[in-house]
Amino acid sequence: MSKEMAPEHITIRTQMRIPYAYSAGLYVGRFLQELRDNEKIYANKCPKCGRLLLPPRIMCGRCSVRMGEWIEQGHKGTLVSFGVTIEPQVDVTTGENKKVPFTTAGIQLDGGAAILHLLEETDASKLRLGMRVEAVFKPREERQGLITDILHFKVVEE
Amino acid sequence: MARRVAIVGIGQTPHKSRMPELDAGEMINVAVRAALEDAQLSIREIDQVLLSNMEHFEGNYFVEGMFSDSVGSYLKPGLKTQVMGTTGASMVTTAWYFVASGLFDTVLTVTYQKQHEGQSGPVLQSAAEPSYDRVLTGHSAMYIFASLAQHYMAETGCRPEHAAMVRVKAADNGRRNPFAHLKLELTVEDVLNSRVLVWPLRLLDICPTSAGACALVLASEERVRKITNKPVWIRDHIAVHQEGFTLSVMHYYPDPFPRETTREVASKKLYARNGITDPAKEIDVFEIYEPSTYGELQYMEDLGICGKGEAWKLVEKGATTLEGEVPMNPSGGVLSANAIGDCAMVRVAEAALQVRGDAGEHQIARKVNTAMAHGFGGRGYTTLHLLSKTL
Numbered sequence A: 001m002s003k004e005m006a007p008e009h010i011t012i013r014t015q016m017r018i019p020y021a022y023s024a025g026l027y028v029g030r031f032l033q034e035l036r037d038n039e040k041i042y043a044n045k046c047p048k049c050g051r052l053l054l055p056p057r058i059m060c061g062r063c064s065v066r067m068g069e070w071i072e073q074g075h076k077g078t079l080v081s082f083g084v085t086i087e088p089q090v091d092v093t094t095g096e097n098k099k100v101p102f103t104t105a106g107i108q109l110d111g112g113a114a115i116l117h118l119l120e121e122t123d124a125s126k127l128r129l130g131m132r133v134e135a136v137f138k139p140r141e142e143r144q145g146l147i148t149d150i151l152h153f154k155v156v157e158e
Numbered sequence B: 001m002a003r004r005v006a007i008v009g010i011g012q013t014p015h016k017s018r019m020p021e022l023d024a025g026e027m028i029n030v031a032v033r034a035a036l037e038d039a040q041l042s043i044r045e046i047d048q049v050l051l052s053n054m055e056h057f058e059g060n061y062f063v064e065g066m067f068s069d070s071v072g073s074y075l076k077p078g079l080k081t082q083v084m085g086t087t088g089a090s091m092v093t094t095a096w097y098f099v100a101s102g103l104f105d106t107v108l109t110v111t112y113q114k115q116h117e118g119q120s121g122p123v124l125q126s127a128a129e130p131s132y133d134r135v136l137t138g139h140s141a142m143y144i145f146a147s148l149a150q151h152y153m154a155e156t157g158c159r160p161e162h163a164a165m166v167r168v169k170a171a172d173n174g175r176r177n178p179f180a181h182l183k184l185e186l187t188v189e190d191v192l193n194s195r196v197l198v199w200p201l202r203l204l205d206i207c208p209t210s211a212g213a214c215a216l217v218l219a220s221e222e223r224v225r226k227i228t229n230k231p232v233w234i235r236d237h238i239a240v241h242q243e244g245f246t247l248s249v250m251h252y253y254p255d256p257f258p259r260e261t262t263r264e265v266a267s268k269k270l271y272a273r274n275g276i277t278d279p280a281k282e283i284d285v286f287e288i289y290e291p292s293t294y295g296e297l298q299y300m301e302d303l304g305i306c307g308k309g310e311a312w313k314l315v316e317k318g319a320t321t322l323e324g325e326v327p328m329n330p331s332g333g334v335l336s337a338n339a340i341g342d343c344a345m346v347r348v349a350e351a352a353l354q355v356r357g358d359a360g361e362h363q364i365a366r367k368v369n370t371a372m373a374h375g376f377g378g379r380g381y382t383t384l385h386l387l388s389k390t391l
Helices: A025-038 B024-039 B084-100 B120-125 B140-156 B160-176 B188-193 B221-227 B262-273 B293-302 B311-316 B340-356
Strands: A042-045 A070-072 A076-085 A102-109 A114-119 A132-137 A150-155 B005-012 B048-052 B106-114 B196-199 B211-220 B232-240 B285-287 B370-377 B381-388
Touching: A025 A042, A076 A114, A076 B140, B005 B024, B005 B084, B005 B221, B005 B340, B024 B106, B024 B211, B048 B084, B084 B106, B084 B211, B084 B232, B084 B340, B084 B370, B084 B381, B106 B340, B140 B196, B140 B293, B160 B188, B160 B293, B160 B311, B211 B221, B211 B340, B232 B262, B232 B340, B262 B293, B262 B381, B285 B340, B293 B311, B293 B370, B340 B370, B340 B381
Parallel strands: A114 A150, B048 B106, B285 B370
Antiparallel strands: A042 A070, A076 A102, A076 A132, A076 B196, A102 A114, A132 A150, B005 B211, B005 B232, B106 B211, B232 B381, B370 B381
């Protein structure tokens, strides 16, 4: 390179917008249909080790056997973990930033399976592990056959 | 019977937040030249060349073809292994297979990342299953480590100041490492006062995003003697993968149907087949892949380096520093440099430098005969490499 050249750092900018369309499949498909049409949350059970998978899947990855019985989980459970996101992050399903703050929570459902979902409360100081929570569904006409047909879980007094 | 294999060349670029002065190929070339110079070999003496990264982070596909000139793979055989966070360590294992099998005597294996050229967050989320997991994972990897922090504190009595001590130790070590990205002067208060990203995790509880590359030359026992008098033997290695579709596998929540983590399974098997009963005493130094402060504490316990609930107490006593009884991450770890595709290989490279006694300012105080490198990756994958000075 010639000595006269200034050390300039040239940057090439590009952007991709790629639409995708995934098949939910037999198991998650039926799970989402029950959610959308009947407000029912299902897990299925491994006939060998007995654990419940939510959403239901075809195989137990641990036992390498086909999953069995579908078991309704109810709408209520116990808060077993949570994190309140403050830092804006991209929603990979839209490419836009998610609105913050939002609370992600692990919920032990009364039916025996655990579910990962959102929590209405976003003030961490008002939350503690062991609180009772309940699913809030979107109105029927707004449901799309997505896990977000459950709007969020809310803390309930019992 | 597998042939015995040693690391005979180690090369890294300095890691940085941004590297606008070099394109990815030029950056890879810096690490390749450093590894070849360290081995005192020319590229003509290398039988096979391997290159990988965390693909799509920079929006580039087929990078082993794109950068074949820079890495030196022209007319040589190659193969890429790509397994998220454990990619770097799995590329060491891939090279090991080729040398141990007798197919090749010298293999150059290279990994890199330039995170500032793309967006790692959305690409990481695309590793989540699309119908359920991904719709909810707007929190990406940070939520996983926030949840881990919450449970580690609840179960062990650890407080945020102990996690902060992990960060201060990482910063102290990182300042001594010429290849580390962050060279921070930190106090416990600095960490505790940094802003919350995902409660309870703060900015200084998690790793940075970095650019950098790492390269290693592996050789067969027959060739090792002609190349170097300071080989680092790969005594054993193991990879343990996880089931796919279970949100709990990475601490999203406590698994209602718990079983051992891949770290527990991998370390127990590795120790058993090498006759190791007290890893903290029999292994002189550990380079573990700790994406967060609490991660280092949890992983120390999962890897059997100490008992359950004991890691934060060791940190409080200063046992994990360069002069301590159980030195952890003398390089500064992932908390000090996170070019994610090369991270797990850097753990092996840094463990090897410790075995050779060539780590310079961040060489640990005690003599090193044996070191262990740990890799962590998406879906809870684990890799371990056990390195030693003698066979």
